[in-house]
Amino acid sequence: MIDNQHRLDGVVTLRELILADPEALVADVMRANVIGVNTHDDQEQVAQLFSKYDMLAMPVVDNEERLVGIITIDDVIDVLQEETTEDMEKMAAITPSDKPYLRTSTLEIWKSRIPWLLLLMVSATFTSMILMRFEVALSTGLIAFIPMLMDTGGNSGSQSSVTIIRGLSLGDIEFTDLFRVLWKEVRVAVLCGVTLALCNFLKLLFFDRVGMHVAAVVSLTLICTVFFAKIVGGVLPMLAKKLGFDPAVMASPFITTIVDAMSLLIYVRVSMLIA
Amino acid sequence: MIDNQHRLDGVVTLRELILADPEALVADVMRANVIGVNTHDDQEQVAQLFSKYDMLAMPVVDNEERLVGIITIDDVIDVLQEETTEDMEKMAAITPSDKPYLRTSTLEIWKSRIPWLLLLMVSATFTSMILMRFEVALSTGLIAFIPMLMDTGGNSGSQSSVTIIRGLSLGDIEFTDLFRVLWKEVRVAVLCGVTLALCNFLKLLFFDRVGMHVAAVVSLTLICTVFFAKIVGGVLPMLAKKLGFDPAVMASPFITTIVDAMSLLIYVRVSMLIA
Numbered sequence: 001m002i003d004n005q006h007r008l009d010g011v012v013t014l015r016e017l018i019l020a021d022p023e024a025l026v027a028d029v030m031r032a033n034v035i036g037v038n039t040h041d042d043q044e045q046v047a048q049l050f051s052k053y054d055m056l057a058m059p060v061v062d063n064e065e066r067l068v069g070i071i072t073i074d075d076v077i078d079v080l081q082e083e084t085t086e087d088m089e090k091m092a093a094i095t096p097s098d099k100p101y102l103r104t105s106t107l108e109i110w111k112s113r114i115p116w117l118l119l120l121m122v123s124a125t126f127t128s129m130i131l132m133r134f135e136v137a138l139s140t141g142l143i144a145f146i147p148m149l150m151d152t153g154g155n156s157g158s159q160s161s162v163t164i165i166r167g168l169s170l171g172d173i174e175f176t177d178l179f180r181v182l183w184k185e186v187r188v189a190v191l192c193g194v195t196l197a198l199c200n201f202l203k204l205l206f207f208d209r210v211g212m213h214v215a216a217v218v219s220l221t222l223i224c225t226v227f228f229a230k231i232v233g234g235v236l237p238m239l240a241k242k243l244g245f246d247p248a249v250m251a252s253p254f255i256t257t258i259v260d261a262m263s264l265l266i267y268v269r270v271s272m273l274i275a
Numbered sequence: 276m277i278d279n280q281h282r283l284d285g286v287v288t289l290r291e292l293i294l295a296d297p298e299a300l301v302a303d304v305m306r307a308n309v310i311g312v313n314t315h316d317d318q319e320q321v322a323q324l325f326s327k328y329d330m331l332a333m334p335v336v337d338n339e340e341r342l343v344g345i346i347t348i349d350d351v352i353d354v355l356q357e358e359t360t361e362d363m364e365k366m367a368a369i370t371p372s373d374k375p376y377l378r379t380s381t382l383e384i385w386k387s388r389i390p391w392l393l394l395l396m397v398s399a400t401f402t403s404m405i406l407m408r409f410e411v412a413l414s415t416g417l418i419a420f421i422p423m424l425m426d427t428g429g430n431s432g433s434q435s436s437v438t439i440i441r442g443l444s445l446g447d448i449e450f451t452d453l454f455r456v457l458w459k460e461v462r463v464a465v466l467c468g469v470t471l472a473l474c475n476f477l478k479l480l481f482f483d484r485v486g487m488h489v490a491a492v493v494s495l496t497l498i499c500t501v502f503f504a505k506i507v508g509g510v511l512p513m514l515a516k517k518l519g520f521d522p523a524v525m526a527s528p529f530i531t532t533i534v535d536a537m538s539l540l541i542y543v544r545v546s547m548l549i550a
Contacts, residue, residue, distance in 0.1 A: 014289055014290060014293070015289060018289070018293070050349075050352065051352050051353070051356060054349040055349070056331065056347075056348065056349065072331075073331065073348050073349065073352070074325075074329040074330070074331065074348065076352070077325065077326050077348070077351070077352060077355065078326070080352065080355065080356065081326060081355065081445065084359045085441055085445070088363065088366075088437055088441050089437065089438070089441075091363075091437070092433045092434050092436075092437035092438070093430055093433070093434060094434050094437070094438065100442070100447040101438055101439070101442045101447060101448060101456075101459075102442075102447065102448065102452060102455060102456075102459075106459060106462040106463055106466065107466075109459070109463045110463050110466040110467060110470075113431075113434050113463065113467060114466075114467055114470055114471075116430070116434075117427060117430055117431060117434075117467060117471055117501075118470070118471065118474060120426065120427065120430050121423060121426075121427045121471055121474070121475060122474075122478070124422055124423035124426050124427070125423070125478075125483075127419075127422035127423060127426075128419040128420055128422070128423055128483065129419075131418060131419035131421075131422070132416075132419045141407075143406060143418060144402075144403040144404075144406035144407045145403055146406075146421060146422070147399055147402035147403070147406070147421070147425060147535050147539070148396060148399035148400070148402060148403055150422060150425070151395065151396075151399050151402075151531060151532065151535065152392060152395065152396050152399070154429075154531070155368055155391070155392055155395050155528050155531075156388075156392060158367045158368070158528075159367050159368060159369050159388050159391075159392075161367075162363055162364065162366070162367035162369070163364070163367070163369065163376055164376070166360055166363050166364075167375070167376045167377075170356065170360070172375040172376060172377065173376060173377065177377060180377060181376075181377075184376075184377075184381060184384070187381040188381055188384045188385055188388065191381065191382075191385040191389075192385060192388060192389055192392060195385075195389055195393070196389075196392055196393065196396055199393060199396070199397075200396060203397070203400075208400075208403070226392075253430050253433075256426060256429070256430075257426065260422050260426060264422070
């Protein structure tokens, strides 16, 4: 219902009109204080409102509170699906596109993938530099475990970052939860790190049959790597959002690059300590 | 509308009833051949039906075609959000949980993350074995580029796998598209591989100032790694789905493990060829 200035006053459903007393005024039947959205609102936020309040339709008003349209829930589903696909693409280091894969040309797919691959390839220069500098420190036996350490670090970090990014986008997690998230990730990281290091230590000694020294260096590095990976994975998306960056872009690939460099530095340091 | 055996005959909306000729029979006004769902249908498939046909509600029938209930679109949104969160969690190597992160205990988070971390850690044994066996072949200078090669391979593979997994779950891609996907990924892989290898070759020569031999081995390995990573990333989720496995579980982490081992083997082989 709108008043004579075209401003939104309230809503009434067909069912309510039929069931209402025939003598009643529309103003008595309608619900005022309607949840509406503005023409300038972000479509993702509007979609979250629908999902939160289980609404079927919402009026849209302009800056003068005049009714200009209506959004129905079937449009919202499309928006939610699109936004989620975009989030997934960003997390996988792809520039989002709204075309279905099979109808996108090879060149377009290349264009959406290559900038990120190049950027991440160049940022891996850090790991090369660390390895070139400390190749002597990481002598025989230790180099063989670099991929395992980097992958376990990367996986630990992605687990945290994907959980937090999804929580942020569903509205389950806010920036004010930063310290709760940090504290939870610290505890999970210690539990995971210790479990992994213990299993790895036994595997190295009894299955791979490496020396006690190598087993100790690798397992200790594992604890530290998992610890830092989970902290970075949990905190980075929240900081990104606070600073106005897209948390999804900060996810898996970038965190992997950071965690890789970090785990190598820890590995070198630990191997020197237990030398 | 149901007949006297409680079987679903057709649907009619309140609006259609009001606008209909008062003398008409319900059978004339209602639409027969209703899209309905069975009580045994998977909730994710039902949600995709809603999204595809822009429906607001759907009747639910049992195996005898008797009407037993109705699903409305606001329930569908919740299902879609839940299923997508599950897909993301699986892709990040987490056992899905339906509790929000902040209300999940540390021990429960640990339980949903540790089995995958352990499994992936143990599966990285392949990379250690390859490195132990060929440590001599990968002499000075080459080891420094292992992380870059593995990460670029992993990122290339995830780009493909995440795109395909999302396409499969949205119904954009079917198993019958296998060869179209394969052919598209082959062309994208060649384009991406050549671009990356060229940039990397120049960077290695003029920025990192390594010898021509190292630059050639690293860049050639890069092309092959990106090529295989994109094929594995594109095809594995489709095969997984065909075989009845969940494509999301086969995503990033497993593909990373496979691609890591593959890229090391290629690296060793190429370095021997150009020795």
